[in-house]
Amino acid sequence: MSNSLSRSLPVLGNARRTSNEDHHGVVRHRSRSVSRLQRTSLAGPLPTKLGFSDEREKLAQDEGNEAQKLGSFSGVFVPTTLNVLSILMFLRFGFLLGQSGVLGMMAMLIISYAIDLITAMSISAIATNGTVRGGGAYYLISRSLGTEFGGSIGIVFYLGCVLNTGMNAVGLVDCFKQNFGVVSGSKSHFLYEGFWWEYLWASIILLLCTAICLAGSSVFSRASNGLLIVLLVSTFSIPLSACIRQPFRNERLGIEFTGFSSVSFFDNLYPRLTKGAAGSQIKRRENFQDLFGILFPATSGIFAGTSMSGDLKNPSRSIPKGTLYGLALTFSTYTIVILTLAASVTRESLYRDVNIIQDTNMSGFLIVLGEFSTSFFSSLMGIIGAAKVLQAISRDALLPGLSIFAKGTKKNDDPITSILITLAIAQITIFFDINQIASFVSMAYLMTFLVTNLACFLLKIGSAPNFRPSFHYFNSTTAFVGTIISGASMFFTDGVYATGCVCVLVTLFLLIHYMAPPKTWGDVSQSLIYHQVRKYLLRLRPEHVKFWRPQILLFVNNFESQYKMIHFCNSLKKGALFVLGRVLVTDDFATAVPVVRKEQTAWNKFIEFSKVKAFINITAAPNIEWGVRNVVLSAGLGGMRPNVVVIDQFRKDNSDASLDPGLPLVRPTRRTSSNLSDGEGDPLRKTRTDSFERDPPMNVQSYLTVLEDLLFQLRMNVAVARGFENIELPGTNDESPAKFIDLWPIQMSGEISSDGGRKCTNYLTTNFDTYTLILQLGCILNTVPSWKRSCRLRVAVFVEYETDVEEERRRVMTLLEKLRICAEVLVFWLASGDLQTYRIIVNGDRNNVDKVVLDAVEQVLEEEDWWNELGRYRTTSRSSRSQRQTPTGSGSTTPREGGRRRAGLEGLKRVIESSRRRSIGPGVSLGMQTHRLLDSMVEYNSDGNESSSEESDIDSYLSENENENEPEGNDPMTASDVPTINQPEETTEGTTAAATTATPSPRVMFMKKGRVASSAKFSSAPIPTTKVVSEEGTGPSIMFADSSPPRRGSATAAGLESIYNRNSGTASQPAVTSAEGDTENQPRASGYPSQAAVPLSFNDLPGRAQHLILNELIKSQSKDTAVVFTTLPTPVEGVSHDKASCEAYVNDLEVLCDGLPPCLLVHSNSVTVTMNL
Known part of the structure; x- marks a missing residue:
């Protein structure tokens, strides 16, 4: 019988030839080994006899192990045939045929085998795409779909095999x-x-x-071959009996055997569903759902050969061949049995006798032997196949506690411990109801079919170049159809058990996902993600303002010191792109390449361990400026590119590496002793001191060059981070006192000169984009659950005088309402008397002032010329007043003295204004491209009045050079002289580069700055009214309205009038007493300068003085603040060329942020909010 089978399947009969080929392969390998040893001996000492013997013994052992491996016939074909030819053929085919008829049963058989055939093609495709090792279906799926899918389906398949073992043992005992x-x-x-x-x-x-099973694969193979012979003899005795046995009738059993009869065949042709037939397990009428549930398990054993993959000589060749030929044989056998039974037995006999095949056979003992062979082999296959699957899962360490089952024998790697635990579990399953076991086994097999087809489908559509299986009889359509049919069959057969099986699979999936260590297998999901990401990146267009979100590029240097800043930006990105930029400064690119790779590995490990959703972009450049430019220009891909660049503050002392989270300042060296990519330990603990040699500290001009490039050339939204090494992230400290996220959006004022260059006008520039970007970022951070739970959002603004408070509050709340931002609004007024720095600088009031504050002000401003000049003027003014006082203390002033005082103020104003103009020069930037307005764009309403040339008693301290360089005809403009500009600039991208609404500044006196590093100063003027564009267009939909300064108060007295509305005459004449009154007793506005002071406002002050005042204001309100967002004072374009100006700018920022909570200073170059739907 065996010889005839071999002749009928010539392709499967080449197991010996395959063995010879493998043998020759080993011989060739041995020859190469001997040659290698001989070549080695020419360069060194001859190998010892013992060493050569060990090599030969090892090769002989490999030959022996190879010889014991199984071929296609014994390893795949025999197990598949034995496992598919189920005992159900002998016990249930008569019942199924009686209910469904020939047409119904053949339809169900064809559907079952269609699922088997499609799955077999998917198995063959995956198995012929590479090396297949032990583990069968688990190995194929895990290496294709990844750890979670492979492990979960592997465990489900293992349980199905174990339950099938117990079920077949119980079925054999029942037989x-x-x-x-x-x-x-x-x-x-x-x-x-x-x-x-x-x-x-x-x-x-x-x-x-x-x-x-414990005896080894060779014993298993011989036993399988014997059982196959018995089963085939038993099976083919059924058609043989129909041919040679005479018709008969058995009244006791109620059956009638007709032999081959067309009458019987046509009587059994169509379905005839009944209730209560022999073999029925239900009390109601049968249906095809129940019948298919009984038939499919009789066809589902196609993984028997695949489970032997570890014992096969050539799994990639044997699995497709053996499985497909096994299916062909079993389908032919089943078809013959069904047609024979239908043509030889009456319909009534099928209803009455469940054991009709044995009772009508010429030898009932042959049927018993057939039932024994198929049941015994199914139990045998269930133990050995399940044990090998468990061994493979344990070796992959997917779940803890399974390592003991990973061991195998030294000779054949037989899974002894896995076999024993499988036996123990099978012993338990014997107690279960056999019908329930059968349902779960069917679900386990169908689930394995589904996932196998899914793996093949995904591999095919993923279009990975390395997926080139040598088995070509499949495509994505067949795999997809197999997936759908398998899933549908599960729920069609038994929806309850199918749902339970899916729940078990999902539970195992999650357990493995969270407990299994990372694997390097690679899975098809990466190919699919790549395919989809590429496709949608090509379709992604530049971001519309309606869907704007912060795509952050953070320049980093050290993940230990910048850990908190990275996590803060990760919270701020709102599900958008987050890139960590890294610059290595080097003059030798060849040396830098291995260092860049090590850095890439180290940062990727940091990202993985810290759960930050970011990418790392590393570049090597000869200097930091070019490195930053390269990173900014190359970061992102397609439509996903950073729109906010975050850099750290400039640090004057970078000597301590651990305190330097700023821009990258490292230089690669030729030392390679430190290996950042060795994978040992937590990457957070690794330092780069062994791999890098630090450069000298970054100079301030390089820092300003980087900042200017980002602001003016690359035109990015820029944020400068300060103090984030001390930020308390939510969740890190449950008792953290930080309760607020404070937003301090501050307006800026700047100088705009005409194209003639001689006319310079001060404007209040409403930096709407920066103002709203600060609100936007704060709102985004407050939507992060951890920040929302621990912090409340506050918007803090300030004006100078109390009369502006309520108007400012109303306008800010209106803006927040239109932007749909919920926040608490705080409005402060500087002239309240609570700010000691304001009293000292603006009012000249040094009484009742803390000496520490006074000394700090003097220390910060001691090198400022304007401050020294102002101090001398105030001293002279106080001396003059004390000398003019009468003995009676009336304080009256003669008209001559008042005139001399006014002349002195005019002279001081004229000299300081000329110095300021020499320092600033023409143009204004306000953090964006420098604008120079044409004369036609600015209308001047100068009154043409020349300032008085009258000498005063304070002219003695003015330098001659300042008087000589005073330009003619350039008097300071008063509030009534200054025009208003509203000129947003449209960029090529269609977004507004600078929605700048310029409103006349109320300044009456311009103070000279020692060095001008910032292009614009802060302003305490109330924000303009928010305007929403009524018609939808390409421009911004919300902006500040163009409006004149609002009236403040109804008082008509000059003392109650806001300083914004005072003209030059009023400003330059501090109230002078008349014959009837005394100025000391006249009412004044809140915070109005005393007589000892020059009549200044906050807007008149240079940047450093403003920073002092704002620092005290913010510090007084930030005791419970986690982070502060505020406006970045932008430098003048080109300031990086002058080291002194660079240092002045950096010092100004230090003054602003000194002692504050972590601050993010923001400047925007684009529109980020909209009112359009």
């Missing part, structure tokens, strides 16, 4: 009981019956199967 039971036996009566007796017989069967 023996019906034939040889003391009570139920039809052939003999020697087998004891009863629950515990049946449990004993089933246990003996399992122990016998286990003993064969």
Whole structure:
């Protein structure tokens, strides 16, 4: 029989030839080894005899192991055939044929085999795409779909195999009981019956199967071949009986055997569903759902050969061949049995006798042997196949506690411990109801079919170049159809058990996902993600303002010191792009390449361990400026590019590496002793001191060059971070006192000169984009759950005088309402008397002032010329007043003295204004491209009045050079002289580069700055009214309205009038007493300068003085603040060329942020908010 089978399947009969080929391969390998040893001996000492013997013994052992491996026939074809030809053929085919008829049963058989065939093609495709090792279906799926899918389906398949083992053992005992039971036996009566007796017989069967499995694969193969012969003889005796046996009728059994009869065949052709037939398990009428659930398990054993993958000589070749030929044989056998049974037995016989095949066979003993062979092999295959799957899962360390099952014997790698634990579990399953076991087994097999087809489908559509299986008879359509049919069959057969099986699979998936260590197998999901990401990146267009979100590029240097800043930006990105930029400064690119790779590995490990959703972009450049430019220009891909660049503050002392989270300042060296990519330990603990040699500290001009490039050339939204090494992130400290996110959006004022260059006008520039970007970033941070739970959002603004407070509050709340931002609004007024720096600088009031504050002001401003000049003027003014006082203390002033005082103020104003103009020069930037307005764009309403040339008693301290360089005809403009400009600039991208609404500045006196590093100063003027564009267009939909300064108060007295509305005459004449009154008793506005002071406002002050005042204001309100967002004073373009100006700018920022909570200073070059739907 075996020879005839080999002749009928010539392709499968080449197992010996394959063995010879493998043998020759080993011989060739041995020859190469000997040659290698001989070549080695020419350069060194000859190998010892023992070493050569060890090599030869190892090769001989490999040859022996290879010889014991199985071929296509014994390793795949025989197990598949034995496992598919189920005992159900003998016990249930008569019942199925009686209910469904020939047409119905063949339809169900074809559907079952269609699922099997498609799945077999998917298995063949995956198995022929590379090396297949032990583990069967688990190995194929895990290496294709990844750890979670492979591990979960592997465990489900393992449980299905174990339950199938117990079910077949119980089924075999039931078969023996019906034939040889003391009570139920039809052939003999020697087998004891009863629950515990049946449990004993089933246990003996399992122990016998286990003993064969422990004996090794060769014993298993010989036993399988013998069982196959018995099964085929038993099966083909059915059509043989129909041919040679005479028709008969058995009244006791109620059956009638007609032999081959067309009448019987046509009577059994169509379905005829009944209730209560022999073999029925339900009380209602049968349906095709129940019948398919019984038939499909009889066809689902196609993974038997695949499970032997570890014992195959050539799995990639044997699995497709053996599985497909096994399916062909079993389908032919089933078809012959069904047609034979339908043509030889009446319909009534099928209803009455469930054991019709045995009762009509020429030898009932052959049928018993067939039932024994198929059940025994299924139990045998269930133990060995399940054990090998468990061994493979344990070796991959997917779940803790399984390592003990990973061991195998030294000779053949037989999974001894896995076999024993499988036996123990199978012993437990014997107690379960056999019908429930059968349902779960069916679900486990169908689930494995589904996932296998899914893996093949995804591999095919992923279009990975390395997916080139040598088996070509499949495509994505077949795999997809197999996936759908398998899933549908699960729920069609038994929806409850299908749902339970899916729940088990999902539970295992999650357990493995969170407990299994990372694997380097690679899975098809990466190919699919790549395919989809590429496709949608090509379709992604530049971001519309309606869907704007911060795509952050953060320049980093050290993940230990910048850990908190990285996590803060990760919270701020709002699900958008987050890139960590890294610059290595080097003059030797060849040396830098390995260092860049090590850095890439180290930062990727940091990102993985810290759970930050970021990318790393590393570049090497000869200097930091070019490195930053390269990173900014190259960061991102397609439509995903950074729109906010975050850099750290400039640090004057970078000597301590641990305190330097600023821009990268490292230089690669030739030392390679430190290996950042060795994978040992937590990457957070690794330092780069062994791999890099630090450059000298970054100079201030390089820092300003980087800042200017970002602001003016690259035109990015820029944020300068300060103090983030001390930020308390939510969740890190449950008792953190930080309760607020404070937003301080501050307006800027700047100088704009005409194209003639001689006319310079001060404007209040409403930097709407920066103002709203600060609000936007704060709102985004407050939407992060951890920040929302621990912090409240506050918007803090300030004006100078109390009369402006409520108007400012109303306008800010209106803006927030239109932007849909919920926040608490705080409005402060500087002239309240609470700010000591304001009293000292603006009012000249040094009484009741803390000496520490006074000394700090003097220390910060001691090198400022304007401050020294102002101090001398105030001193002279106080001396003059004390000398003018009468003995009676009336304080009256003569008209002559008042005139001399006014002349002195005019002279001081004229000299300081000329110095300021020499320092600033023409143009204004306000953090964006420098604008120079044409004369036609600015209308001047100068009154043409020349300032008085009258000498005063304070002219003595003015330098001659200042007087000589005073330009003619350039008097300071008063509030009534200054025009208003509203000129947003449209960029090529269609966004507004600078929605700048210029409103006349109320300044009356311009103070000279020692060095001008910033292009614009802060302003305390109330924000303009928010304007929403009524018609939808390409421009911004919300902006500040163009409006004149609002009136403040209804008082008509000059003392109650806001300083914004005072003209030059009023400003330059501090109230002079008349003959009837005394100025000391006249009412004044809140915070109005005293007589000892020059009449200044906050807007008149240079940047450093403003920073002092704002620092005290913010510091007084930020005791419970986690982070502060505020406006970045932008430098003048080109300031980086002058080191002194660079230092002045950096010092100004230090003054502003000194002692504050972590601050993010923001400047915007684009529109980030909209009112359009």
